Amino acid sequence: LDHFDAVLLYANHATIEPAHWENLKAFIEHGGGFVPVHCASWCFSNIPEFDQVVGGRFAHHKTAIFRPKTIAPDHAAIKNVPEFEAWDETYVHKNHNPNGRTVLQVREVAEADDNITEPEPWTWVREQGKGRVFYTASGHDERVWSLPEFSELLKRGILWSIGDERRTHYETFLKERTPLTYEKRDNIPNYENRPEPLPWQFPLSAEDSMKYTQAPAEFRLELFAAEPDIVNPITLAWDERGRLWVAETVDYPNDVRDGSGNDTIKILEDTDGDGRCD
Structure with a gap:
């Protein structure tokens, strides 16, 4: 894990080996980012401490079309991220850990047969040792993941979780890359039937292209x-x-x-x- 800035968990793993949990916990507490998404708050039931690190645990759900409400719009992990409406599972959590936690979004009571009677914490951040945790209950399937607003929410959450120094390094790297340039042309194939066909991308030098290529951890890219x-x-x-x-x-x-x-x-x-x- 030392080769990574953050760990994103999006899975249904009921248990975890204690040694693996100790590794993940140490990674977080020594400054790593942790980004559990949606069903990740159900994971690792054999480690009660996991719930406290995440900030809460999934309890039960129904389904509905709804719009989580942002209540901390100035927080860096959600600032300028538009609210979005989508079909999703209506998570209710338990084992909340308010210690060091800031709730960014809530799910409001929608109807009489809703599974909550008061606003439910939905997206939050918290600090664990020197590390940061970002969690959102959104994200059951492509009806959420395909939304650009959700992509932006995850991006903001990830960049917040890795800390200010690493985020600045990332943003500086992006600014220093040669920008991509495009031109609309009538002869670009549109096999996917996109509403707006992809534009023509002008080529970069091999050296500049390398800065747009992600190498696996422990590897470096050479021309x-x-x-x-x-x-x-x-x-x-x-x-x-x-x-x-x-x-x-x-x-x-x-x-x-x-x-x-x-x-x-x-x-x-x-x-x-x-x-x-x-």
Whole structure:
């Protein structure tokens, strides 16, 4: 976990190994972010302390179309996030831990047969040791996850949970990247039937493109080959000598003439040990 700034939990895991819980708890209390979402507040029933770290535990629910009400609009974890209405499960929580907790949103009583009689805490934040916890009960399925407002809520919550220094580092990194530029064109395929077809994106240099690529934890991204050494690669494979085999498609999706073609297989090798193919 030391390779990560935050852990997001969205799952139905009834139990957790005590050693795993101790690792997660230590991660949080030493400054890591923890973002349990929706059903995560039901997890790990064998660890009563988990409820206190989250700030509460799922108890029961019905379903409805409703709009959580924001009651702390100036908090950094929700500031400028629009309220949204969607079908979702109407969570009711138990084992609340108000210690260090700030409720950002509540679900209000809707009808006489509602499963609450007073506003139910819905989205909240709290501090645990040096770490921060962001929780929202929203998020049963795509009817919520597909909403841009919900995406923005999660983004704000995650960035708040990782702390001010890491958030500033992230925001500075984004500002320093070469911006993406687009142009509307009439010949862009729209297989998904989007209301607004995707625009044409102008290319970046390989070096600038790398800043838009996320490498797995414990890995770093290095540039080995780029145009004009390779063109339109569709398959890459490394061999035991550290050479990169590349299948290039020049003809597809253009017309292919009988008996001739321009597609190639190239073998790229770094012969002088500088990390770049030559």
